[in-house]
Amino acid sequence: MRFMRSAVTGVGGYLPETILSNDDFARMVDTSDEWIRERTGITQRHKAADGEVTSDLAVAAAKVALAAAGKQADEVDLIIIATTTPDMTFPSTASIVQRKLGVPAGAAFDVQAVCSGFVYALSVADGFVARGLSKCALIIGAEVMSRILDYTDRGTCILFGDGAGAVVLEPVEGEGTPQDRGILGFDLQCDGTKTDLLYVDGGVFDNDYRAGKIRMQGNQVFKHAVHKISQAVESAVEKSNISIADIDWFVPHQANQRILKGVAERLGLDEKKVISTVATHANTSAASIPLAWWEGVRDGRIKRGDLVLIEALGGGLTWAAAAIRL
Known part of the structure; x- marks a missing residue:
C-alpha cells in the first residue's frame, strides 16, 4: 500500500x-x-x-x-x-x-x-x-x-x-515506514496559563494601538524550556516510530546556547549532531529553525536521506517538535 x-x-x-x-x-x-x-x-x-x-x-x-x-x-x-x-x-x-x-x-x-x-x-x-x-x-x-x-x-x-x-x-x-522520505511526526503544545512569562506589552486593543515591546521573565522561560522541549521531542519521536539514536541532525530553535546544550544532554544527543547558529544569528524567533537548517544544508552537513529533528519553544507558552526524513 x-x-x-x-x-x-x-x-x-x-x-x-x-x-x-x-x-x-x-x-x-x-x-x-x-x-x-x-x-x-x-x-x-x-x-x-x-x-x-x-x-x-x-x-x-x-x-x-x-x-x-x-x-x-x-x-x-x-x-x-x-x-x-x-x-x-x-x-x-x-x-x-x-x-x-x-x-x-x-x-x-x-x-x-x-x-x-x-x-x-x-x-x-x-x-x-x-x-x-x-x-x-x-x-x-x-x-x-x-x-x-x-x-x-x-x-x-x-x-x-x-x-x-x-x-x-x-x-x-x-511505504508508511520511518524510512520514507518526508515528515514523519509532530508534537504541538501550548500552555496559556504562562502567557505572562514572554509577551509583547501592546497591540490593537491595548495602549492606544501601540505595537509594544518584548517583555520576558527569562529565568522562568529557561526553567520551562529544557523540560518542555525535551518532552515534545520525545513525543514526536514516538509518533514517528523512531528513536533518538536514529537522528542524524538536531536543528533546534536558536534561543540560547545553554538551552541547546541542556536539551541535547537531556535527550542524549551527541553535540556534533546539533546545528547551532545562535552565535551569529541570535534568536530570530520563527525564522531560527529554517535559517539553521539552511546553514546545515549550505555547508554540506545535512544531506538527502538524513533524519532531521526540529524543535522550538516560544511565547504562549508554545512548544513543538517534528521529525523529517530528507
Whole structure:
C-alpha cells in the first residue's frame, strides 16, 4: 500500500546586511561582550534596514528555497508564513509575499505561535500536502524582531535578530515506514496559563494601538524550556516510530546556547549532531529553525536521506517538535 507524505525539497534563507555586535549593545545598555557570550552564546545578530519589512525578508528566503527545489513561483499553490512581526495587522504577510513573488491565486495565510511558529506552520502545510490538496507549498519563518525590542532592557534587546528561512514542501509516496522520505511526526503544545512569562506589552486593543515591546521573565522561560522541549521531542519521536539514536541532525530553535546544550544532554544527543547558529544569528524567533537548517544544508552537513529533528519553544507558552526524513 502506498502512503502519501510531504517532503522538504528545498531550503533557503536570508539575513539582512546590517550586523550588530555585542560591543554595539554595550554602548546602549549596561552590558558587555563577555556578559552576553557567557549567558547566551551570542556574538552578533542581523538587523533589517530602514524600510525593510518582514515580507521583504520572506521573499528573499523563498526565492532561495524555490531555486533549491527547482521550482518556479508560478508552481506554488500554498504559502504559509510563521511570523510575530507581520507587515501590518491585515492583510496577512503571506498574501503580500504572494503578490511580491508573483504566485498565482491560491491559499495564503499566516500562523502565529511566536518562536514555535515554523513548526506549527509546517504541521499545517503537511495537512494540505500529504492529503493531496497542495502540490507545491512554501513555508516561511520570517521576523523583524528589532522593531519590537526595548533597547533600554538589556535582558531582552541583546537576544534577538532579524531574518527569514523557507522550505518547499511537495508530495511524495512512501511505504508508511520511518524510512520514507518526508515528515514523519509532530508534537504541538501550548500552555496559556504562562502567557505572562514572554509577551509583547501592546497591540490593537491595548495602549492606544501601540505595537509594544518584548517583555520576558527569562529565568522562568529557561526553567520551562529544557523540560518542555525535551518532552515534545520525545513525543514526536514516538509518533514517528523512531528513536533518538536514529537522528542524524538536531536543528533546534536558536534561543540560547545553554538551552541547546541542556536539551541535547537531556535527550542524549551527541553535540556534533546539533546545528547551532545562535552565535551569529541570535534568536530570530520563527525564522531560527529554517535559517539553521539552511546553514546545515549550505555547508554540506545535512544531506538527502538524513533524519532531521526540529524543535522550538516560544511565547504562549508554545512548544513543538517534528521529525523529517530528507
